[in-house]
Amino acid sequence: MIIGLVIILIKQKTFQPVFLASWEGLKLVFCWPNILYPIVATLLTMIFALLPGLSGATLMALAVSLTLSWEPLYVLLIFGAFVGGSTFMGSVTAILFNIPGSGPSAATLLDGYPLAQKGEAKTAIGCSAAASAMGSSFGVFVLILLIPFMSQAILIFSSPEFLMLTLWGLTTIAAISTGSILKGLIMGGLGFLISFIGQDPRTAEARYSFGITYLADGLSMIPILLGLFSISEIIALSVSGQETISGKTRVEELTGSVWKGVQAVFENFNLFIRSSIIGTIIGIIPGVGGTVASFVAYAQAAQTAKEPKHFGQGDIRGVLAPEAAHDAKDGGSLVPTLAFGIPGNEGTAILLAALLLHGLAPGKELLTNNLTLVFVLVWSLFFSNWITSILGVLVVSPLARLTLVRTQIISPIILVLTIIGAFTYKQRIEDVLLVFICGIVGYYLKKHAWPRIPFIIALVLGNLFETNFHISLKLNELGRINFWTRPIVIVLLILIIINLALPILQSRQKARKAND
Amino acid sequence: MVNNKLNPIFSRRELLQIALTTLGFSLITGCQNKEAIKEEGCNNLAGKQIRWIIPHAVGGGYDTESRVLKPFYEKHLGAEIFLDNVAGAAGVIGAKTIATAKADGLTLGILGASGLMLSALTGQINIPNPITDFSILGRVSRSWQVWVVSKDSPLKTFADLLAEAKKRPIIFGANEVGNTSFTTITIGCELLSINFDIVAGFAGTRNASLAAMRGEVDCVSFNFDSIFELINSGELRPILQFSNKRISEHPSLEGVRLLGGSEGVALEQAKNLGKDLDETNKLTQILIDLISVGRIVVAPLGLNQSLFDCLSKNLYKTLSSADYQALAKKDSKTSIDIANSAEAKANLEKVAKEILVFVPTIKKALEKVRE
Numbered sequence: 001m002i003i004g005l006v007i008i009l010i011k012q013k014t015f016q017p018v019f020l021a022s023w024e025g026l027k028l029v030f031c032w033p034n035i036l037y038p039i040v041a042t043l044l045t046m047i048f049a050l051l052p053g054l055s056g057a058t059l060m061a062l063a064v065s066l067t068l069s070w071e072p073l074y075v076l077l078i079f080g081a082f083v084g085g086s087t088f089m090g091s092v093t094a095i096l097f098n099i100p101g102s103g104p105s106a107a108t109l110l111d112g113y114p115l116a117q118k119g120e121a122k123t124a125i126g127c128s129a130a131a132s133a134m135g136s137s138f139g140v141f142v143l144i145l146l147i148p149f150m151s152q153a154i155l156i157f158s159s160p161e162f163l164m165l166t167l168w169g170l171t172t173i174a175a176i177s178t179g180s181i182l183k184g185l186i187m188g189g190l191g192f193l194i195s196f197i198g199q200d201p202r203t204a205e206a207r208y209s210f211g212i213t214y215l216a217d218g219l220s221m222i223p224i225l226l227g228l229f230s231i232s233e234i235i236a237l238s239v240s241g242q243e244t245i246s247g248k249t250r251v252e253e254l255t256g257s258v259w260k261g262v263q264a265v266f267e268n269f270n271l272f273i274r275s276s277i278i279g280t281i282i283g284i285i286p287g288v289g290g291t292v293a294s295f296v297a298y299a300q301a302a303q304t305a306k307e308p309k310h311f312g313q314g315d316i317r318g319v320l321a322p323e324a325a326h327d328a329k330d331g332g333s334l335v336p337t338l339a340f341g342i343p344g345n346e347g348t349a350i351l352l353a354a355l356l357l358h359g360l361a362p363g364k365e366l367l368t369n370n371l372t373l374v375f376v377l378v379w380s381l382f383f384s385n386w387i388t389s390i391l392g393v394l395v396v397s398p399l400a401r402l403t404l405v406r407t408q409i410i411s412p413i414i415l416v417l418t419i420i421g422a423f424t425y426k427q428r429i430e431d432v433l434l435v436f437i438c439g440i441v442g443y444y445l446k447k448h449a450w451p452r453i454p455f456i457i458a459l460v461l462g463n464l465f466e467t468n469f470h471i472s473l474k475l476n477e478l479g480r481i482n483f484w485t486r487p488i489v490i491v492l493l494i495l496i497i498i499n500l501a502l503p504i505l506q507s508r509q510k511a512r513k514a515n516d
Numbered sequence: 517m518v519n520n521k522l523n524p525i526f527s528r529r530e531l532l533q534i535a536l537t538t539l540g541f542s543l544i545t546g547c548q549n550k551e552a553i554k555e556e557g558c559n560n561l562a563g564k565q566i567r568w569i570i571p572h573a574v575g576g577g578y579d580t581e582s583r584v585l586k587p588f589y590e591k592h593l594g595a596e597i598f599l600d601n602v603a604g605a606a607g608v609i610g611a612k613t614i615a616t617a618k619a620d621g622l623t624l625g626i627l628g629a630s631g632l633m634l635s636a637l638t639g640q641i642n643i644p645n646p647i648t649d650f651s652i653l654g655r656v657s658r659s660w661q662v663w664v665v666s667k668d669s670p671l672k673t674f675a676d677l678l679a680e681a682k683k684r685p686i687i688f689g690a691n692e693v694g695n696t697s698f699t700t701i702t703i704g705c706e707l708l709s710i711n712f713d714i715v716a717g718f719a720g721t722r723n724a725s726l727a728a729m730r731g732e733v734d735c736v737s738f739n740f741d742s743i744f745e746l747i748n749s750g751e752l753r754p755i756l757q758f759s760n761k762r763i764s765e766h767p768s769l770e771g772v773r774l775l776g777g778s779e780g781v782a783l784e785q786a787k788n789l790g791k792d793l794d795e796t797n798k799l800t801q802i803l804i805d806l807i808s809v810g811r812i813v814v815a816p817l818g819l820n821q822s823l824f825d826c827l828s829k830n831l832y833k834t835l836s837s838a839d840y841q842a843l844a845k846k847d848s849k850t851s852i853d854i855a856n857s858a859e860a861k862a863n864l865e866k867v868a869k870e871i872l873v874f875v876p877t878i879k880k881a882l883e884k885v886r887e
Contacts, residue, residue, distance in 0.1 A: 060574075061574050061579075061599070068843070200692075201717045202692060203716070204606065205886070211642060216608060340749065343575060346573065346574055349575025350574055351575075356846070361749075363745060467718075471718065478687055480732045
């Protein structure tokens with residue numbers, strides 16, 4: 001079906017220059033010695049992404065200065081690889097050690113680490129690799145299709161759509177709250193409150209910062225995640241006396257396999273497609289970012305599952321959905337960057353700086369006179385994603401064995417890596433303190449069965465919800481928008497109502513069956 | 517040396533000789549010492565690592581400007597510069613980080629002076645003052661604001677906007693209140709007697725610009741460099757330049773009205789409405805000076821003279837160098853308007869005194885948004 005679609009599109013006049021440029025770009029990427037550039041760039045990105053406190057964005061920022069005298073072709077070869085190669089290694093640390101390599105990897109740890117605890121790290125990593133590569137391919141495919149229509153694609157989404165999207169994400173809290181829905185809602189409310197610390201987005205007034213500079217910009221998500229999940233798990237492991245992360249001591253006891261993980265993507269193909277669509281769309285929306293894409297995809301996966309209570313306990317779909325979304329967003333985030341010079345996230349912001357310094361101004365000129373170079377970037381991104389996934393799969397066995405290392409050895413290492421990750425994030429010692437506070441709180445939340453995931457979802461989506469709420473209300477008040485004439489808003493509103501009604505209907509159905 | 521019995525140990529003639537010799541010696545060594553002091557300062561930095569704080573995220577204008585400047589400044593200083601993005605609270609966190617660092621020449625940074633001054637004006641507490649809390653080393657560039665509309669907007673020119681403003685409020689989009697764009701809109705509309713409303717809270721320049729492109733707001737006001745890609749691609753059209761003369765040779769500014777100057781819209785509107793022309797001219801100039809005060813390079817207060825001289829003089833040498841300017845011009849779409857330490861500081865001090873006249877207008881606009 002896909003091949004048929006491609007053939008139909010090739011025959012369309014609109015797409016002929018696109019496909020020609022795409023072919024030329026492909027040849028430029030895969031010829032010798034050009035191919036070396038994305039390979040080396042990908043390897044460097046993987047190393048940077050694996051080391052705590054460093055990231056793909058750090059490497060890109062360094063590369064801007066170092067490549068000032070390079071030809072644009074080679075700059076695009078390496079920057080495409082930087083954008084594409086930075087996410088997967090962060091997911092590996094999230095799965096094995098509960099340490100998110102970056103914001104987008106945070107959603108992966110919610111089910112990835114529990115899978116590692118069950119001895120199924122290989123399955124989780126295999127699924128992550130496959131979903132990552134395929135999600136990226138999806139995003140690139142959509143990007144190619146959208147090239148003639150980039151402007152229209154970006155302008156479809158506005159504040160009311162973002163508002164409904166975040167509200168939809170927030171309403172999935174009820175669906176994924178393990179144990180008591182009430183506890184889930186309370187944790188979601190707390191996450192929301194914490195997201196308000198800092199500056200009011202409209203009035204710039206300080207809120208709940210008590211004059212403390214550290215709180216002036218709100219609490220950073222990475223230290224909270226590291227504390228709530230990584231430190232709390234170290235405490236739990238130490239208290240429980242469990243011998244290893246997976247509870248197993250021999251290689252033979254490790255269940256699962258890479259191929260089981262890869263298979264899971266095909267067995268849940270509808271979920272993969274939905275998550276990739278979410279990631280691509282959110283990637284197109286400037287400034288929203290991969291973290292939101294991952295969590296919204298995770299939330300919709302939980303909400304649409306027959307047994308949502310399994311999420312957070314090691315459900316492979318909880319790995320598949322965020323991985324597909326945050327790699328699909330790479331293709332989507334290039335849409336506003338190339339069409340308008342509006343970066344979708346930190347990585348594309350640096351990419352944009354590199355483009356401008358090499359005389360490649362985004363917009364019509366880039367997309368008509370330099371379309372081949374655009375495809376060099378796109379194919380380099382695509383290739384890089386596949387390299388990281390394939391390399392990740394090749395080293396999955398030794399990586400999975402890390403879950404057999406004794407707790408007395410691995411816990412201090414994870415502790416040190418977590419502290420380094422927290423400190424190097426923004427070079428603030430207060431972040432390390434925050435990690436420990438959240439770690440202790442996270443341990444007690446886990447011990448008394450208070451769910452942490454709703455807190456994180458609300459924390460991630462809170463600011464976005466608030467900003468778009470105020471803007472939407474004001475625009476509505478001024479008569480500039482009408483909620484009821486916007487189809488995407490209506491569709492999302494229906495999904496929200498379903499999200500809210502479904503748990504109630506399901507519990508009534510269960511009660512009726514129990515009575516029968 | 518004179519003893520207590522008023523019998524001089526040295527005669528008057530001898531004292532005069534000693535005084536003249538000492539004076540002469542001081543003059544010679546003093547002149548040499550200026551260079552020696554500067555040398556000493558630079559020697560202290562040679563081979564060391566300087567932390568350069570960028571108070572905004574990676575990839576933005578401040579970041580790109582710093583990355584372009586870095587290799588050239590390193591060459592002149594003989595030190596290594598390490599760029600550190602300390603973003604948050606619209607640049608305030610980064611500014612505070614610089615202000616509270618040790619004054620040893622090993623922490624520098626780049627600031628948007630107008631943003632900080634406006635934050636303080638709008639009542640935000642604990643905001644560092646660019647003049648009194650930092651050592652100003654020089655100005656890297658100026659920023660010029662423009663009002664822009666969407667290519668599909670029925671408001672093709674500034675005259676159209678004025679005509680429309682008589683029928684209904686013009687809707688502007690802005691990010692958080694109190695920043696340069698908000699001030700440009702508020703004070704600009706007051707000066708031009710334009711009926712307006714603001715939709716504030718957009719997350720960044722580009723999101724507000726997208727709102728204009730969708731037709732949700734009529735107009736946005738931003739730094740020309742920040743939205744250049746959208747202007748260059750034809751998606752946004754400038755209709756007013758906040759300056760006394762054309763800010764760039766880019767064709768998009770052909771025929772676009774200026775706010776200030778004898779042919780500017782401010783004076784024209786004042787004449788039409790019977791306002792005091794001198795007062796209007798004065799306020800217009802203050803506004804233009806405020807928003808174009810630019811990006812300055814600073815160090816913590818308390819640098820010793822030798823370090824200050826080394827850093828400021830080498831910065832100016834760097835900014836004036838042909839190879840830096842050639843590269844900076846690729847990044848900047850307006851003219852590179854640099855200034856040395858003294859000029860930059862004098863400009864800031866002048867603006868800081870003058871902008872107090874805008875406080876009541878800004879406070880009124882803030883209250884309206886905060887309702």
